[in-house]
Amino acid sequence: MINTRKVLIAALLLPAAFAFAQQYGGMWIPTELNEKEMKQLGMKISAKQIFDTSKPSIKDAVVQFNGGCTAEIISPQGLLLTNHHCGYGQIQSHSSVQNDYLTDGFWAKNMTGELPNPGVTVDFIADIKEVTATVLAGTQNLDAKAAEAVINKNIETAKAGFKLEPWQKVVVRPMYYGNKYYAYVIETYKDVRLVGAPPSSIGKFGSDTDNWVWPRHTGDFAMFRIYADKNNKPAEYSKDNVPYKPKHFLPVSIKDKQENDFTFVFGFPGRTTEYLPAIAVEKVMNETDPAMISVREVALKTLDAKMRADAATRIKYASKYASIANYWKKWIGEVEGLKKSDAVGKKQRYEQSLINKNAQIKPTIDGLNRLYTEQAPYALNRAYYTEVVRNAETLTLANQYLSFMQNYEAGKIDSKTMTAFTDRLAGFYKNYSGELDAIVTAELLALYANKTPEKYLPANFSQYKDDKKNLAVIEEWSKNSIITGRKAFNGATVDADINKVFANPTELIKTLKNDPILKLAASMREAYLSSTDAKVSSLQAEIDVLQKKYMAQQMETDKDRQFFPDANSTLRVTYGQVKGSNPRDAVTYGYQTHVAGIMEKYVPGDYEFDVPKKLIDLYNARDYGIYKDKTGDVPVNFTATNHTTGGNSGSPALDANGNLIGLNFDRQWEGTMSDINFDPRFSRNIMVDTKYILFIIDKYADAKWLINEMKIVK
Structure with a gap:
């Protein structure tokens, strides 16, 4: 007979065990996985099946896409899946008025219709080796500067120890703040072709409003294909190249998802800082993040008002506005999340527990407290200054001209550099309005003047x-400025014929030196460099030395904790469970959204929430094929407790058996503090469901030939 009391106790204890699991999150080096916890959470495969150099494994299907995002191979013919926003530049470059692939989407009818993308690459990680002993040899008892010189020399020695194929390279990266070093053998493929992309009304559905937000209904995916030479080796683009034959590709699952299902994400996360002391987190939460938020808030408010009133401005500034809003929104969520998760208190308690075990940690913490406190006013000025000159575009331009003038007079500008500079400027002026930015600049100058000692x-x-007085001054200056494009030089303006303006650089520089906007930018830069820049850097160098020591002390002292290195754009595995969340009182989010939710958000003609007619027709006919779940609807996005960050965009989300179940593309706003303090209560990554991806490819795009390439797990 079953002992119901024991069963009840076990049932009560189970959630507690799982709540304890993942308390620190984790971005694990694939050769050092926390396999025990992964199995506890439900993984069915072994760590060897994830990363193995002796035979095909899942790592052979995961690539870094174009140096920033992640992508994965989903067919034996090199078919590649990544995010729509990761492939956005390539989709845009192939678009024209006649073939507007951003608006209408693009789907090759066969391989001959796939579009080349010069310069786009994908990187495979062929092997990972720890090389700490080699890199740190002879650095004991050296000061930081001397140690750095020895380390740089030792890195070259470590790299020379690898026997590489002609198409391979090796890079060495520090981990745990320089306490360990790892070498990565990389294979780069250079012929990557666009295969398919949904229209932006699917791939960017929700755009800025839904960015960082759950519930989400975005089909953020695009498809490419890797090509190789006839020997399956990397090659520059050629019509004679053939589809790459991978060692491994990911089967695509269309099984229904349940809450608490195990999932793991494999990719190239950009940067996290999970091991900072409490004082550092306190400064981010209370000082630097709020400063940067306040600057962007002013810029966004001004741009939004003009964009709503004028369609031409909305089009010109749409991408720029999204870029400014992206981290503004992220930082707001980060501050709220750090406060809600008691990140500072948690770290203070952890520091005290370490000191109780190891008294030598107290001087380290005391030193970090002193240095961060001393650095704080300089770091705050850096936050204000860099955000002001970044978001006041007129000042951004002035600083670019300043750098050009200095380099030209120092003899550092050749014809190639000049062309690159003028091309970059010409691109900037395409989406710049001097009249509108005069308002932004006036307001940000006032903010900087009022907020800064x-x-x-x-x-x-x-x-x-006073921003009103500023506007009158900036307007007057702008009318007589080459920089703003409102004054001609050599018979042309920079926004009309930049090459003519720069035809005589010597004379141009003489004129620019009298430009009041350039003088203002120069005075701000000089004040920042003389008062702040060197001080921030020198204190940071001291902090880095102590942070390395503190990291080593944490690892030596806390024997109960399994440590993973902070993200640094190297290949990592993170894992968790499919879960909804309860981010605040009386608010509960389910773990999955559906096509019906798209229709709930639908606003005809809206640039964020319009829906293509064919998708509406499929919804009205409930023509979902094999892609509906038990609810009778097609799932669109889902959330889980995987610890992700920037760079994980496009990463495969895999199930307990290593099948592809989704495509990572974002995080839930309430948990964006996970870069600093992962909290499983609030930290959720957001993924596109493979059911929705295949539904769009099959039913919306009529590209069944692509479905036929894949191995579908039903």
């Missing part, structure tokens, strides 16, 4: 505390 500012900068 006088000792960090140029002389007499207090005259800029």
